Amino acid sequence: MTETDFILKNYDLNSIKSGNATWKTPSNIALVKYWGKQEPQIPENTSISFTLDACFTLTTLEYKLKERHSELVSESNHSDFNFEVYFEGEKKDDFKPKIATFFKRIEHYVPFLKDFDFVIESRNSFPHSSGIASSASGMSALALCVMSIERSLSGVEMTDEYFNKKASFLARLGSGSACRSIEGDIIVWGEHSEIKESSDLFGVKFPFKVHKNFKNYHDTILLVDEGEKQVSSTVGHKLMHGHPFAQQRFKQANENISKISEILKNGDLKEFVAIVESEALSLHAMMMTSNPYFILMKPNTLKIINKIWAFRAETNSNICFTLDAGANVHILFPENEKEAVNNFIIKELVQYCQENHYICDRIGFGAKRLSNS
Incomplete structure (x- = not known):
């Protein structure tokens, strides 16, 4: 799949006015590491990871359609993303620049972002920014919440395979390793000649049978x-x-x-x-x-x-x-x-x-x- 396969072209804003989506998304630990990337969030080398279980981010995205005071909405009314962020019960304005950058990167693929007011509430089961890939679980959880809105707006049946691939694709644009936190139990990110359907754009499940030694x-x-x-x-x-x-x-x-x-x-x-x-x-x-x-x-x-x-x-x-x-x-x-x-x-x-x-x-x-x- 290419970037164009993930562009949402048709959607009905009248299909939902408000709601919320909540996802519990794990962190992951890379066995073979990626360090170094090109724009936009393309890894310099392939990586492979174990998806974790107890280390997770729980994120709720509340959304409400912006009020339209006329049939023609001026560009200025929708020039910025409108959202508030709460982390573990506290308002976190210092988180907003990173999320705004994420929204800007993914807007081309989910163009409804500026049509809604959002409240993001999130918490971790582990210490934030301590080296347990909190951005991986956090950005993947947010990407999944956005995909839940897309699924409601699109008006067509969406396969779980497409849903997960696009969620991984979007999550990557927030944090590279986040694309490895959508599925499990072993995920590969980055194109590699020996890994079928591997991609720089999203994570894929390890395609081979795994020995019983690595179960549990x-x-x-x-x-x-x-x-x-x-x-x-x-x-x-x-x-x-x-x-x-x-x-x-x-x-x-x-x-x-x-x-x-x-x-x-x-x-x-x-x-x-x-x-x-x-x-x-x-x-x-x-x-x-x-x-x-x-x-x-x-x-x-x-x-x-x-x-x-x-x-x-x-x-x-x-x-x-x-x-x-x-x-x-x-x-x-x-x-x-x-x-x-x-x-x-x-x-x-x-x-x-x-x-x-x-x-x-x-x-x-x-x-x-x-x-x-």
């Missing part, structure tokens, strides 16, 4: 630092332009997509550990070698990593870590090791978390609509 996989997230990141992902991505190691990194990531695809099919947990940890460290290596350079890991991040390596050496466990663009550590492990790994986490690792906070999560299967009225 766990992700326990150690909250080393619950504060806002020192450097946003948006800034970090831009620093890949002119980065001395950028092209080698893009090549490495695309090769790792090929490798991890085979691993997910054949169930080789040792090779999975090697690829996933290498990817996490490669991501942070790019941050540390950009200009300007920065370090998002904290001392306790490194202590946790070394503890994991020691535990794995002693027990032959298949535990591994991965990192997003932040200090927090995602600990990945298979279902059949949950008791031993959970005991290890509680006894050895929780002490390195901020206020002993951590989140027990596992693979999830995508967003859920909670209401649409």
